[in-house]
Amino acid sequence: MDEVLLRSLTPGVLAVMVARGADFAAAEDAVQDALVEAVRVWPADPPRDAKGWLVTVAWRRYLDAVRADAARRRREDRVDQEPAPAPSPAVDDTLQLYFLCAHPSLTPSSAVALTLRAVGGLTTRQIARAYLVPEATMAQRISRAKRTVSGVRLDRPGDVATVLRVLYLIFNEGYGGDVDLAAEAIRLTRQLAAGIDHPEVAGLLALMLLHHARRPARTRPDGSLVPLAEQDRGRWDTKAIAEGITILQAALSRDRLGEFQAQAAVAALHADAQRAQDTDWVQIVEWYDELVRLTDSPVVRLNRAVAVGEADGPRAGLAALAELDASLPRHSAVSAYLHERDGDVVTAARLYAEAAHKAPNLAERDHLTRQAARLNARIRD
CATH class of the missing domain: 1.10.150 (DNA polymerase; domain 1)
Structure with missing residues (x-):
């Protein structure tokens, strides 16, 4: 079968x-x-x-x-x-399913589950395994979502932005159980792009391809994280990078810039650098400025502070970081990195340990713990 x-x-x-x-x-x-x-x-x-x-x-x-x-x-x-x-007509009808499954009355988690079930064709068991929850829990989530959208008629254009957010949520879950959610999100986004001519759909597809291309180099055999600057770029998927850049260039040429196109442009600049030291950080800061204009997102501003630190020096990055709320996720990790770049290893070690305590997953926690241990060893020596 x-x-x-x-x-x-x-x-x-x-x-x-x-x-x-x-x-x-x-x-x-x-x-x-x-x-x-x-x-x-x-x-x-x-x-x-x-x-x-x-x-x-x-x-x-x-x-x-x-x-x-x-x-x-x-x-x-x-x-x-x-x-x-x-x-x-299959394409038009399937497009309606995307919008139905991303209905604004659904929570993000329910929209993701319903999209994977109705559009992705996954079983409830597969979705539950991917999200590491009991099958009964996922079945209830899907049943509630189905009841919510039952009777909804899409008699007006759907919200493309909501559909794209759902697909990006799926992509960011990566891999779990017996379903590769990153690959599934790319497949679904390709399907969406084939049925709707929208530059942000193309931008999201390009972003996914460019991020996914780096996946083989992101972890060591023991499962520990490899920071972008230390990744073996020879392991990056050059075919996926080329496709992503081609799709992005076509989207940007339409002069209807959106959030996912700008994010993809940042990813393309990272992919284009043969070595970490060749990265065009000045252009990356410019793209983050566009993203701030488009979204005014604190997370974007946090990433911009890192880019400023690379382009203009760590103290400039710390000055940009000082404007942000210290309770932001990853704020301590970024601050630790910039303080280390500035030569303040004592503060950096303390901040790495603090960031490890706040880490959202085990792999990130272990990575930050190792960074703190590395600097504490230097301090003792």
């Missing part, structure tokens, strides 16, 4: 069901039943039209469920005539 084929067909089949007027939650259940039936039947009797087969079986399961629901008998006459199995 070709699981990749089934996953690729799932959103289109669900979109057809919703377009025909099926309630989202009931339609999604019917599609899942059809997928189970496909796993049972296709190995011995593969269909000529896989999507048409799934649409037909899913619609019949949906009709059966409606007929069995006494509270909805009045709808039976309306849905009893089975339409022809030919699907509606």
Whole structure:
């Protein structure tokens, strides 16, 4: 059984069901039943039209469920005539699913889970493993999300920015369980880019490709983090970098700059440097200035302080950092790095230890702990 084929067909089949007027939650259940039936039947009797087969079986399961629901008998006459199995235009319908799954009434975690289930075609078990939560917990989250969007009709253009934020959340989860969420996010963003002509969609795809290209060099065999400046750039995926830069250049040429295009431009400048010392930090500061203008995000300002420290010296970076709230995530780590660059190893060691205590994950905590230990060893010597 070709699981990749089934996953690729799932959103289109669900979109057809919703377009025909099926309630989202009931339609999604019917599609899942059809997928189970496909796993049972296709190995011995593969269909000529896989999507048409799934649409037909899913619609019949949906009709059966409606007929069995006494509270909805009045709808039976309306849905009893089975339409022809030919699907509606797949790209447009699938795009509607993206917007439905990123509906503003959903929490970010629910939107992510529903997108992976309805658009990505993942099972509840796969999503639960990826997010390291019990399957029952994820099932409840998805059920609540399905109930929330049931009956929602997208009769106006969807919010592309919300869809992109959901996809970026998926990408940043990286890898967990038996699903590579970073690769899945790239696949879904490619699908979105094929159906909608929007420079920020292209910008996000470019950003994902450029970040993902560095993945093989990000960790050592023991799982410890490798900072960007110390990464073996020979291990970077040059094909992904080239594709990302090409996509970014096409998006920027449209002169409709957005947040993801600007982030991708920063990533492209890092990717373009053969060695860490060749990085064009002046241009990176300029792109961060654009990002501050677009988002006014404290996190962007924090990253800008690092770039200023590289472009104009650590004291300039510390001056930029002093303007920010010290409670910001990673503030202590950035301050430690800039103090070390400025030669104040005592303060840097203390700040690295403080940052390790606040680290959001084990890998980052271990890295910062090692940095503090390294400087404390220098101080003792």
